[in-house]
Amino acid sequence: MADRQSKRVACVIPPFYRLIESKNNRISPAMHYIAEILHRRGHAVTLINGDNAPDDHDYTERYSMTMNSWLMQERCTRGHESFDMVINELERFQPDYVFIGVGDVLMPTVELGSTQSCAYLAKEIKKRWGDKVTCIGYGHLLKHAKLKDTADLDTIIVGEGEDLAVSVVEGNARGMLPVKWAQQLNDLPILTDSYLAQKNKPEDWDYIMSMRGCPKRCTFCYQPSLRGCNVSFMSPERFVSEIRYRIEHMHVFGFYFSDMIFLPGLGKRTSEMLRLLIELKEEYPEFHWWAEARVDICVRQNILDKMKQSGCVHLKFGVEMANQRMLQVVNKGIRLTEVEEAFRMAAEAGIKRTAYILLGCPGFNDQDYIEMLPFFKALKADNYVININVPYVGTQLYEQVKEQLFDFGIYKDGEESYMHTSLVMQKFWGISDETRDSFFALQGEKDDAKVRNYKRKIVEKDAFIENDVLSFHE
Secondary structure (H helix, E strand, O other): OOOOOOOOOOOOEEOOOHHHOOOOOOHHHHHHHHHHHHOOOOEEEEEEOOOOOOOOOOEEOHHHHHOOOOOOEEEEHHHHHHHHHHHHHHHOOOOOOEEOOOOOOOOOOOOOOOOOHHHHHHHHHHHHHHOOOEEEEOOHHHOOEHHHHHHOOEEEEOOHHHHHHHHHHHHHHHHHHOOOOOOOHHHHOOOOOOOOOOOOOOHHOEEEEOOEEOOOOOOOOOOHHHOOOEEEEOOOHHHHHHHHHHHHHHOOOOEEEOOOOOOOOHHHHHHHHHHHHHHHHHHHHOOOOEEEOOOOOOOOHHHHHHHHHOOOEEEEEEOOOOOOOHHHHOOOOOHHHHHHHHHHHHHHOOEEEEEEEEEEEOOOOHHHOOOHHHHHHOOOEEEEEEOOOOOOOOOOHHHHHHHHHHOOOOOOOOOOOHOOOOHHHHHHHOHHHHHHHHHHOOOOOOOOOOOEEEEOOOOOOHHHHHHOOOOOOO
C-alpha cells in the first residue's frame, strides 16, 4: 500500500434502534471485521456502537418498534442523545478516518443503521473537522441512496469491505468503490475486543457467522441483486475454532449463528459441521445455539436430532406467507405442507421454533392476510416475528411495484431506508390497522429472552411532535 504509517480509525455503527426507543448492544459483524483487520495492521482503532445503551434502557418488542418508526426521521432531523454519544466518543478519539455503517452486508436483517442516520453523523463530522477527517459509508443501503444522504461521504463501500478498508486507509481510495466479495472466509481474523468503545457483556457476543450470502432467490430479498451468486463458506473447523475462542476468552456459551441460512444443504459440509458441534457440546455442556433455517431442509428427523444433540435450542424459519400463491409470487420455494411438517418435527426434537411472517405481496389485499392467520396460529410457534415487506431498489419485488411506489410518493429519487420497520409500508400495501394488530398479537418467547428483557413502549406521537415530550402508552 502507498501509506503504511499508523492512522486513527473510528468504526461507527450508527443509531437505528436507539432512534425508535430500543437498543442493540450486539456488534454487527461487517463493521467488526473492518475494525479487527485495521487493528491488526497496526492502526489505532475504536469501534463505537451508537445503538449501545446501559441496562436501564429497555429493549422494545417488535410492535413498539413498528409503531415508533416515525421517530426515525424526526431524530435524524432534530438530533438525539445517541448521536451525541457517538460524536463525544469521536471528540475523545480524534480520528483521521471514520467508517459509518449503513446496514450490514453480511446479515439477514437490514436494521443496522440507515442512510439518514449515516448522513446525520457524516454532516456533524464534517461540520467539526472538515476535510481533516475522511468519512466512509459502509453498507448495502448506500447502493441506491438519495444523493442528499451521501453528500458528506468521501468514500462509499457497498460490498464486503475488508480489503477495501485497507485500500481507503493505506491507499487513499475514494469515491464509490468497486464491489468485492470475500472468497476465503478461513483467512478472516478471529474477532477480538481491545478496541471496543463500549465493553460488551458475554451475551452481546452471540452473533457469529459460518457463511456469507444466500443461494436462494426470494424476490423481496436484497441479497440476490447485491451479491448475485457470490456465496462463500467458512470450513466447519475454522468456524468451530472461533466458537471455542469466544467460549474460552469471552465466556460466551449462547450463540446466534447469523448466516442467511444456517446449513443450507445436506452434503458433506453439513455432516462435518454437526459432528464438530456435537463434539464441542460434549466438551462444553453449556454451549447452545440458535439460527435461521429453511423448512425444506428441516423436514428430516436425522438432521433435527443431530442439531439438538449439537446444542441447537431454537430455529427461526422464514415462513413469510401462509398462502401458497403468495409464496410462488415471491419465489420462496417452499410448500405449506413442509412448513407444517418442519414445525411439528422440530417440536418433537425438543427445538423451539420462530415463524417469520411477511405482510405485503403484489396482487393481494387485506382480506388475503386475514385469511393467513389461522394457519400461523395452528403452527403453535414458540415465537412470531412480524415484518412488513419493503421493496428494496434492485430487487425483483421493486421492479414489480415501482410504478405504484412512485404513485404513492416514495422512492422518487432514491431509496427510503428509514422504512425497514415502518408504518409507511403498511399503508402502501393496504394493510388495515386491525389486521396488523391481529398479527402482532401472536405471542411467543424470543430466543434471547433469558438475557434481554423486551418491553412494549409506544411513544405518544402528538405529545412528542407538539411539545417534544417523550411519553409512552401500552
